[in-house]
Every structure is written in C-alpha cells, then in structure tokens.
Amino acid sequence: MxxxxxxxxxxxxxxxxxxxxxxxxxxxxxxxxxxxxxxxxxxxxxxxxxxxxxxxxxxxSKEDLLRLALDEALIPLEAVIAEVRTHEGTADERLEFFLRATFRILLDKRSYVTLLLRLRGNTELERQALQRRRAMDRQLAELVAAAQSDGKLRADLEPRATARLLFGLINSVVDWYRADGPINGTELEEQAVSLLFNGLHTVNA
Amino acid sequence: MxxxxxxxxxxxxxxxxxxxxxxxxxxxxxxxxxxxxxxxxxxxxxxxxxxxxxxxxxxxSKEDLLRLALDEALIPLEAVIAEVRTHEGTADERLEFFLRATFRILLDKRSYVTLLLRLRGNTELERQALQRRRAMDRQLAELVAAAQSDGKLRADLEPRATARLLFGLINSVVDWYRADGPINGTELEEQAVSLLFNGLHTVNA
The missing domain is CATH 1.10.10.60 (Homeodomain-like)
Structure with a gap:
C-alpha cells in the first residue's frame, strides 16, 4: 500500500x-x-x-521526508518481530523465519532500508530510528539464546555478537544484490540462510 | 607507519x-x-x-584527503590479497587466512574502512576505490570456487554471491563492534570465522 x-x-x-x-x-x-x-x-x-x-x-520539511522514508522500512521490519512473537515453532524455527522475513523486506524495500542502514544518528529522528533497529538486534539475540537453550544452536557463540553478525550478512544484500546477477532473490535467500545455519564446510571436511 | x-x-x-x-x-x-x-x-x-x-x-584539496584516507584502508587490504597469492596452504586455508586478515584490518583501520564501505561512487576517485573493492570480491570468489573444487567447501553455494555474503558478515563489524561489548576483537574473529565455516547448528541438530 x-x-x-x-x-x-x-x-x-x-x-x-x-x-x-x-x-x-x-x-x-x-x-x-x-x-x-x-x-x-x-x-x-x-x-x-x-x-x-x-x-x-x-x-x-526534508525531515518529514526522512521520517516517512524510514517508516517505509521500519514498519514492515517491526511487523516481522510481532509475527515472530506469535509464531508457534521452536526458537530455531522462529529464528529462521525472522531471518527469511527480514531478507525479503530488504529486497522489497531496498532503497528505504539502505537509507536506514546508513543513518548516522545526528538528529533526534535518526537516533529514534537507530533505537528501533537496536530493538530488532535484541530480539534476534534473544532468539539465538533461546535456540541455544533448546540445544539446536551451538552454545559457544555469544548471542549478541551472533545476532549482529547474522544481520551483517543479511543486511549486506542491499549493497550488492543485482537482479541480473548469478542468482535470483529466492535462491539468494536459500543460500544465505543455509550458509548461516550449516556453514561453508562440507559435512566431512 | x-x-x-x-x-x-x-x-x-x-x-x-x-x-x-x-x-x-x-x-x-x-x-x-x-x-x-x-x-x-x-x-x-x-x-x-x-x-x-x-x-x-x-x-x-578535500579530494586529496579522501584519496589519502581511502589508501589507508585499501593498501593494507590489497596487501592481504598479495599474501593470499603466495600463501602455500590449500584453498580452504587461504580462504580462512583471507577472512581473518581482512577482519583484523577492519578493526585496526576502522574509521578508514568505514569511509570506504560508505562510498557512493559519485566521482572518478570514488569509482576507482570501488573498483579496487570489487577486485577483492573477485579474489574471494575465486578462492571459494577453488575450495569447492578441492571438496572442502559445499558445492551448492554460488561462489560470487557467497563471497559477497562472507564480506557482508565480516565488514559489518565496523558498524557495531565495541571494545567494551560482550566479547573482545580476538574472540569475535574466532566466532565470526567459526560461524561462517561451521554454521549456527549443532552438529546433530
């Protein structure tokens, strides 16, 4: 809409x-x-x-343009958090849902998300948007910790740093994804999620 | 120096x-x-x-400041590529060396790398710097492909997209790493590399 x-x-x-x-x-x-x-x-x-x-x-004003633009990214991203909360799966499954849903919004709302990711926090509006981003980081870190408690994720990874690394990989697509590149958005989503959950190594490497 | x-x-x-x-x-x-x-x-x-x-x-001029600043990031990053080329290990080992050496430069030259990663390509100088970054992406993609040929890395991951995702995760540290955060730089390097090679899942998840 x-x-x-x-x-x-x-x-x-x-x-x-x-x-x-x-x-x-x-x-x-x-x-x-x-x-x-x-x-x-x-x-x-x-x-x-x-x-x-x-x-x-x-x-x-120009700031109103910024506010409207940031909401174009933040509102659907925050809707994902709400969906994750009511999702009935295991923490592991909710984590995967969170990453996939975020990935799709990044490609769908790409220019708005790019603006959000480049904010510097120089004004009150920018700082509020950065706070909303940090709430997503915390939510992801909590899911990582919950999936670790369930024994599904490795316990040696620090949850907050892991959440940042996961978003780091996922968020990077706004900088480099091209529809005419080697793989399409759906394939890229599969590869990114599979890389994060299963790693680069072959099972018997 | x-x-x-x-x-x-x-x-x-x-x-x-x-x-x-x-x-x-x-x-x-x-x-x-x-x-x-x-x-x-x-x-x-x-x-x-x-x-x-x-x-x-x-x-x-201001552009000379930008040129000097970008070289502070690009020269050590390009030195890594040269080291990778003469590294005697397997492609898999050279890939790990590449990621670890890059990670250390990111933390060591953080503000210069941040500037590099935010370039928009509006001037000839910026476009040249972005070309030098793309040469690193290509080098990393070649290493991924070589390690796949050796059977050490999963063959289902597309090498160019994988290289971008690897750099996406590694590069993100310049945006969020804090020396007073939950883990220090050395631990974070271990966790980032281990996450990329082995994934989030426990072996029998």
Whole structure:
C-alpha cells in the first residue's frame, strides 16, 4: 500500500505526475546517492523538475521526508518481530523465519532500508530510528539464546555478537544484490540462510 | 607507519599540534559523521580549530584527503590479497587466512574502512576505490570456487554471491563492534570465522 490513496484523500497539489509517494521515492534515491545531509530541498526540486514550493505542497520539511522514508522500512521490519512473537515453532524455527522475513523486506524495500542502514544518528529522528533497529538486534539475540537453550544452536557463540553478525550478512544484500546477477532473490535467500545455519564446510571436511 | 615521517621530511607548516596524519584522522571522523559530500573544508577547519588556509598547508584539496584516507584502508587490504597469492596452504586455508586478515584490518583501520564501505561512487576517485573493492570480491570468489573444487567447501553455494555474503558478515563489524561489548576483537574473529565455516547448528541438530 502506498502513502496516498487518491480514491479517498483530497487530490494533492503540485505538479501533475507526482504524488507524495513518488516524491518520497525520488527523494530517497537522492538521499542514497548524495547523503541525506548533502541533499537540500533545492537539489531535490531540481531532480524532480519542480519548484521548491511545489515540494512543500507534498511534505512540510526534508525531515518529514526522512521520517516517512524510514517508516517505509521500519514498519514492515517491526511487523516481522510481532509475527515472530506469535509464531508457534521452536526458537530455531522462529529464528529462521525472522531471518527469511527480514531478507525479503530488504529486497522489497531496498532503497528505504539502505537509507536506514546508513543513518548516522545526528538528529533526534535518526537516533529514534537507530533505537528501533537496536530493538530488532535484541530480539534476534534473544532468539539465538533461546535456540541455544533448546540445544539446536551451538552454545559457544555469544548471542549478541551472533545476532549482529547474522544481520551483517543479511543486511549486506542491499549493497550488492543485482537482479541480473548469478542468482535470483529466492535462491539468494536459500543460500544465505543455509550458509548461516550449516556453514561453508562440507559435512566431512 | 604514518603518512608523515618527521625525521626525514621537511616540517609541515600549519598550526603546531597538527601534522598531516592528525588532519587526516580528524577529517575522516568528520566524513563518517556528516558524510563526505556534506563536510566542507570550512566545517573541517572549524572542527580542527584552524583556518581554512591552514588546512591547505597540509593537503591541496578535500579530494586529496579522501584519496589519502581511502589508501589507508585499501593498501593494507590489497596487501592481504598479495599474501593470499603466495600463501602455500590449500584453498580452504587461504580462504580462512583471507577472512581473518581482512577482519583484523577492519578493526585496526576502522574509521578508514568505514569511509570506504560508505562510498557512493559519485566521482572518478570514488569509482576507482570501488573498483579496487570489487577486485577483492573477485579474489574471494575465486578462492571459494577453488575450495569447492578441492571438496572442502559445499558445492551448492554460488561462489560470487557467497563471497559477497562472507564480506557482508565480516565488514559489518565496523558498524557495531565495541571494545567494551560482550566479547573482545580476538574472540569475535574466532566466532565470526567459526560461524561462517561451521554454521549456527549443532552438529546433530
């Protein structure tokens, strides 16, 4: 679902051809290309081919664009945590579900997640988003610890560091995945999950 | 070894207390904090507490600072590739050596590697640095393929995607490792390498 629903909301002002969702999508591309701090509303207006005041018809400020963009990534990621909590499987199975669901959101919401992963925490809004990310790290670490208690995961791995390493591998796909690369998204998900659970070595290596 | 060797080079001009190495270190902190594009030489001068013209005594341009900073990361990383080539072990052993040596440089040259990993490729210099990174990806993918041919690594993993996933996990430490965290750098290296080679699952899970 997009940010605007033209059937139910008053028509947005501004140049025809852009709704708030399109402005947001193009803004996020620019933020990822030049950095959020280096992208002024003037630069963004140039990129959209509209006036600065036309952008302000869509959103009140650059920070509002950032907030909307971060929510595009954070809301589905947080929905995964809620699903993990109600998932009826073992900790091991819930861990796998968590990693796979996160992976799919990364590819689906790629530019928004890229923005989230590059945040520096220079403003209150950025720090709040980073806190929401840390809540996901904690949730993953708890699942690792629970699966270790069940005897399904190796007990020698420190849960918090392991959670960070797991997200490190999974999150990296936003930087390098290409649809025209050697494997598609579904195959990549399988390989990433299998690598994490079973490792590189052949069983009798 | 630093960038300046005061015993053999003419003394740098500029405010006492800063040599080129210190200017570079502080510049890289600022680039990582605000983004390279958003960090002007004026902002940098404020941070150093010196005049803009005093910075130009140390380096001719902001791009030269970036070039020097990227080399601080890339030169030792490329030295690893050279060592891997002359390493006498099996492909499997050379792969482990590559990952461990890279890991140590990431922690040792952390701020410089962070800058490298966040490059966007907006200038010729940035694109050259990204090309040097891609050469490392290719080298790692070749090692994965060689270790698969030797029967030491699972043959079902696609080598190029696997190389990216391995670097994804290893590289992530620059974003989150803390010396006061649950495990130290040496333990983290062991856990990261063991996770990648042996996986999360207990052997009889």
């Amino acid at each position: 997009g940010l605007t629903d033209t059937a139910n909301r008053p028509t947005k002002r501004g140049r025809p051809g852009y709704d708030q969702e399109a402005v947001l999508r193009i803004a996020v591309e620019a933020f990822n290309e030049y950095g959020y701090d280096a992208t002024s509303m003037g630069k963004l207006a140039d990129r959209l081919g509209i006036s600065k005041s036309a952008i302000y018809h869509h959103v009140p | 630093g960038l300046t060797d005061t015993a053999n080079r003419p003394t740098k001009r500029g405010r006492p207390g800063y040599d080129q190495e210190a200017v570079l270190r502080i510049a890289v902190e600022a680039f990582n904090e605000y983004g390279y594009d958003a960090t002007s030489m004026g902002k940098l001068a404020d941070r150093l507490g010196i005049s803009k013209s005093a910075i130009y005594h140390h380096v001719p």
